[in-house]
Amino acid sequence: MTTPTSPSGHLTSDLIALDKGAIVAFAARFDPQPYHLDADAAEQSIFGGLCASGWHIAALATRLVSQTLLDNGIPFVEMTSVSHLTWSRPTFVNEKIGVRITLDASLADSPIAGTYSQTLEVDVRNDDGAVVATMTATAAIAADPTVVAAP
Amino acid sequence: MTALYLRERWFEDLPLGEFHVFGSHTFSELEIVEFAEAYDPRPELTNPEQALYSHRQGLVASPWLITAMWMRKMVDYMEVYAQGVNDGRRNGAGVAINDLQWLEPVRPGHTLTYTYEIIAKPDRVIREKWGLIRSRNEAFNQYRTKVMQFEIDILAERRPPNSDDPQQQ
Numbered sequence: 001m002t003t004p005t006s007p008s009g010h011l012t013s014d015l016i017a018l019d020k021g022a023i024v025a026f027a028a029r030f031d032p033q034p035y036h037l038d039a040d041a042a043e044q045s046i047f048g049g050l051c052a053s054g055w056h057i058a059a060l061a062t063r064l065v066s067q068t069l070l071d072n073g074i075p076f077v078e079m080t081s082v083s084h085l086t087w088s089r090p091t092f093v094n095e096k097i098g099v100r101i102t103l104d105a106s107l108a109d110s111p112i113a114g115t116y117s118q119t120l121e122v123d124v125r126n127d128d129g130a131v132v133a134t135m136t137a138t139a140a141i142a143a144d145p146t147v148v149a150a151p
Numbered sequence: 152m153t154a155l156y157l158r159e160r161w162f163e164d165l166p167l168g169e170f171h172v173f174g175s176h177t178f179s180e181l182e183i184v185e186f187a188e189a190y191d192p193r194p195e196l197t198n199p200e201q202a203l204y205s206h207r208q209g210l211v212a213s214p215w216l217i218t219a220m221w222m223r224k225m226v227d228y229m230e231v232y233a234q235g236v237n238d239g240r241r242n243g244a245g246v247a248i249n250d251l252q253w254l255e256p257v258r259p260g261h262t263l264t265y266t267y268e269i270i271a272k273p274d275r276v277i278r279e280k281w282g283l284i285r286s287r288n289e290a291f292n293q294y295r296t297k298v299m300q301f302e303i304d305i306l307a308e309r310r311p312p313n314s315d316d317p318q319q320q
Contacts, residue, residue, distance in 0.1 A: 026190075030219040032226055035244075046244060046281075046306070054245055055222050059190040059215035066193065077206050079214050082251040082301075087244075111254070112206050142206065 009103070011072055013064040015096035015127060018052050023093060026056040051090035057097065057133055058085060061124045064099040065139070074103075075142035077115050085135045096127040108138075115140035161310035162282035165269060171232075173224035173265040178212055180259035186216040211256040217263065217299050218251070221288060224265045243281060243306025251301035255292065263290040263298060270302070281306040 027036030031053035034041035042050040062079050069076040091097060104119035118141045124133040180199065187196035191213040195205035202210040257263065271285035283304045290299040 026219075030223045032223070046278075053219075053222070055215065055219045056190075059213075059219065062215060063191050066191070078253075080253055082248065084247070084249055085251065086247040114206050140206070
């Protein structure tokens, strides 16, 4: 996975595709509401089409954040808080999403021993570049990277 | 008296302070591993042996599994509470969350109880027909320790001006 760092200091992830099977599989387990399960019902809903659960988007965005940080040598351990998350638009079948991460300069104590807290601004965009969600989150980062890589 | 179930009510009918216990869920090792494999595939979350050497010193649930299970418990609870009603139009989507914190690790065998309380009704009209219900949601483990909290704004349909529903304003 390539994660180029732009001149402005952002980290950008690869894209994850969301096909109908993935959307329905998550929704059937965690968010079984008609607009995430059934195309006809979804067309009549506020979303206007079958779309992913917002929690599915949040989980995948966090997966992309962890992969991107790890690929850039930042030993991500766990997300510990999300001070704000807005879902701006639905993610429909066969759209792709990726994240753009801005690392806040300020570091703080973490609730997990052996880690420090890193604030992250995360934009989740689809393959048209439209923002589908924004998130301000705090991640625990390993103070000693070798602990994560222990046997 | 006619029972008013949650989905039969309009935005105007939902009172501040309304409180629900959505129910409890016991997390198995298998579902913790399966969630991680699908949505957070790092070795310390998918491999219980490797998890022993992680910062958590053992397998823990991916944070979003803890939160996604809140959604499932809410949907299940509303299906029962709104029995017989199959009207997705008033069943609004979430638009934003605030102050989400994962406070304690959740390990295999832990049982979480999820609670919900309406704490605000922000004075906003969205797309001419929706209002916002702000709730505080918390999850407690078997030791009665709070392990997760967040606030969420969920759309609720406002009563149409010409509605012939009961409790006309």
